[in-house]
Amino acid sequence: MTDQELIDQLKNGNEGCLQHLYQHLGKVKGWISQNSGNDDDALDVFQEAIIVFYKNVMAGKYELRSKISTYLFEVSKRQWLNQLNRRKKYEKQSDGVVVVDWGQEDDEIEFTYKGPSLKKYLMEALEKLGEPCKSLLETTIFLGMRMEDIAEKFDYSGPRSASQQKLRCLKKLRSGISYEVIIGLK
Amino acid sequence: MEEDLRHIDLIDKYLSNALTKSEKEMVEKRIAEDTSFAKELKVYKQIYKGIEQQGDTVLKERLTSYYNSYKEENKSKTNKGYYRRLVVFGSGIAACVLIGLLLFFYYRNDGQNPIFKDVNPIIVDIDTVQSNSKDTIENPIDEERLVQEEKPQQTKTENQVDEELVNQEGLKDKSRDTVQLDNINNDTQLALGGFTPLPPESVRTIEYPLPLRYTFDGDKLTLFGDPLLSKLQLELIKNKEEEYVLFYKNKYFSIDKTAGIKPLEELRTDSSFGNSLLKIKPKLNPSKEKLDIVLEDITRFSGKSKNLKVNYDSESSLGTYFFNETENTLELIINSNLDSEIAKVYEVKEKNRHRYFLVEGTMIYELDVHAKEPKPLEQVEITKNKMARLFMEKASFETTVYTEK
Numbered sequence: 201m202t203d204q205e206l207i208d209q210l211k212n213g214n215e216g217c218l219q220h221l222y223q224h225l226g227k228v229k230g231w232i233s234q235n236s237g238n239d240d241d242a243l244d245v246f247q248e249a250i251i252v253f254y255k256n257v258m259a260g261k262y263e264l265r266s267k268i269s270t271y272l273f274e275v276s277k278r279q280w281l282n283q284l285n286r287r288k289k290y291e292k293q294s295d296g297v298v299v300v301d302w303g304q305e306d307d308e309i310e311f312t313y314k315g316p317s318l319k320k321y322l323m324e325a326l327e328k329l330g331e332p333c334k335s336l337l338e339t340t341i342f343l344g345m346r347m348e349d350i351a352e353k354f355d356y357s358g359p360r361s362a363s364q365q366k367l368r369c370l371k372k373l374r375s376g377i378s379y380e381v382i383i384g385l386k
Numbered sequence: 387m388e389e390d391l392r393h394i395d396l397i398d399k400y401l402s403n404a405l406t407k408s409e410k411e412m413v414e415k416r417i418a419e420d421t422s423f424a425k426e427l428k429v430y431k432q433i434y435k436g437i438e439q440q441g442d443t444v445l446k447e448r449l450t451s452y453y454n455s456y457k458e459e460n461k462s463k464t465n466k467g468y469y470r471r472l473v474v475f476g477s478g479i480a481a482c483v484l485i486g487l488l489l490f491f492y493y494r495n496d497g498q499n500p501i502f503k504d505v506n507p508i509i510v511d512i513d514t515v516q517s518n519s520k521d522t523i524e525n526p527i528d529e530e531r532l533v534q535e536e537k538p539q540q541t542k543t544e545n546q547v548d549e550e551l552v553n554q555e556g557l558k559d560k561s562r563d564t565v566q567l568d569n570i571n572n573d574t575q576l577a578l579g580g581f582t583p584l585p586p587e588s589v590r591t592i593e594y595p596l597p598l599r600y601t602f603d604g605d606k607l608t609l610f611g612d613p614l615l616s617k618l619q620l621e622l623i624k625n626k627e628e629e630y631v632l633f634y635k636n637k638y639f640s641i642d643k644t645a646g647i648k649p650l651e652e653l654r655t656d657s658s659f660g661n662s663l664l665k666i667k668p669k670l671n672p673s674k675e676k677l678d679i680v681l682e683d684i685t686r687f688s689g690k691s692k693n694l695k696v697n698y699d700s701e702s703s704l705g706t707y708f709f710n711e712t713e714n715t716l717e718l719i720i721n722s723n724l725d726s727e728i729a730k731v732y733e734v735k736e737k738n739r740h741r742y743f744l745v746e747g748t749m750i751y752e753l754d755v756h757a758k759e760p761k762p763l764e765q766v767e768i769t770k771n772k773m774a775r776l777f778m779e780k781a782s783f784e785t786t787v788y789t790e791k
Contacts, residue, residue, distance in 0.1 A: 201761065201762050205757075208754075209764065214764055214767065214770070216765070219452040219456045222453050243453070251449070318439060321436060322436030322439070322440050337437055338437065341402075341434055343441070363395075367395055367398065368391065373433065374429065377429065379428075382429055382436075383428060385432065385436070
């Protein structure tokens with residue numbers, strides 16, 4: 201499968217072909233093992249890189265300038281260096297909590313925080329919300345897909361009606377959430 | 387704070403960095419001045435963050451499963467590949483020997499007359515799936531007769547036309563001596579060369595959707611033409627005259643008890659029920675009565691494809707495919723062994739585009755007709771590929787019958 205074909209497949213909703221990217225994992229493993237990491241670290245970092253790549257493709261932000269394998273390798277490297285830096289900070293901090301900055305790019309990793317989970321709360325709220333709202337919000341907010349693509353994927357008449365639908369879903373989701381509860385969750 | 391969509395829109399754009407500089411400044415000013423707006427924004431920030439986090443977790447889980455299947459596939463490729471090729475190669479040689487022997491006995495006498503009295507030698511049964519004798523190696527006279535016999539007929543069914551086409555092509559092919567991939571009659575040669583044609587009966591064309599038709603036995607309503615309908619799109623109503631009416635796409639259709647298959651007909655405006663229904667939607671109550679609705683498999687209404695031919699390489703384990711388009715035929719080459727008993731290729735003709743699917747039992751692959759270079763066969767994800775659901779088991783559900791108030 202060529203790089204362009206892979207991208208087309210992903211855009212067509214065939215997420216499963218991300219599987220093919222794992223053939224490039226070996227290179228990352230090699231590099232990480234030389235930089236104080238093991239195979240598990242490599243797999244973690246590589247998965248993060250795949251997510252960055254996938255989100256960019258879905259949001260229409262990915263441009264095929266270099267090979268996907270090179271891109272993944274570069275992102276993995278950057279991820280790993282970030283992690284090493286954070287580990288150093290982590291060792292210094294006594295509470296050990298690393299807060300992820302909101303609004304930063306996808307290359308931020310949420311790790312080490314354990315506690316009452318915002319994630320789980322939202323998972324349940326979305327479950328309750330049901331389809332198509334759940335998928336619609338996930339694809340727009342998490343994957344950052346464009347309204348044109350959303351309209352096509354969900355069979356809406358156009359980007360306008362897709363964003364209207366998104367807003368309605370947000371409103372519905374919001375109506376089941378209380379300020380006091382959600383604000384305390386991390 | 388008033389929860390209107392415009393204000394959510396503003397927050398949404400702010401959080402997804404889609405505002406212009408001046409708009410952004412305006413929002414920030416508002417955050418500073420309007421505490422309830424600021425509070426609201428915080429809630430949405432949390433919502434977005436939560437959705438991102440849960441999306442991330444769920445995607446990671448899926449990635450892990452992709453990784454596992456990647457590992458699994460690579461393991462099986464290295465282990466099984468060799469033996470599989472050995473078996474395939476071995477059976478190829480066995481087939482050569484068998485066919486060679488048969489040909490030897492067949493032509494032994496004087497090269498023309500078979501020593502077997504049987505005019506239809508065994509070769510025909512072995513190397514073609516079709517039961518009629520169309521094999522070019524065997525006897526050309528038979529074939530010409532077949533064509534001539536069919537020609538004078540005035541009315542031809544679709545099948546007959548198909549067969550005739552096949553036969554004419556067979557005759558044309560005979561003049562060419564080289565091994566051609568689209569030559570569906572020279573099965574023997576092709577099998578040895580690695581490519582096997584998928585029987586033309588297994589290459590189907592479907593139009594989607596077809597005009598809706600139905601049959602109704604009093605308990606079960608079967609709808610033909612669009613198996614992708616959702617339960618929510620259909621409402622079954624019983625009017626005061628105890629007649630059934632189907633509400634679909636804002637129209638009312640009368641449903642009669644029938645043993646045959648009838649087209650769905652819109653309710654006439656002059657019928658007593660129609661009048662009341664069409665002017666004002668009557669108030670409906672769910673009754674205790676429930677009926678089954680079955681959405682019939684549309685592949686039953688498929689026809690043999692006229693221009694698509696499929697060849698597969700039974701010795702290949704590449705799992706790739708590509709299309710080869712010539713003047714008036716479209717050829718699909720699959721580099722993978724197919725189970726010719728169950729494998730089918732469907733051309734789904736929608737209004738604006740044609741889509742292609744390979745269906746092998748429960749495995750469904752969508753094929754990209756623009757693939758000119760080998761492309762891996764990818765199983766479709768049923769949740770994402772609506773059209774692929776055409777090839778799944780037919781849907782049936784129970785539905786409540788509504789009555790007029």
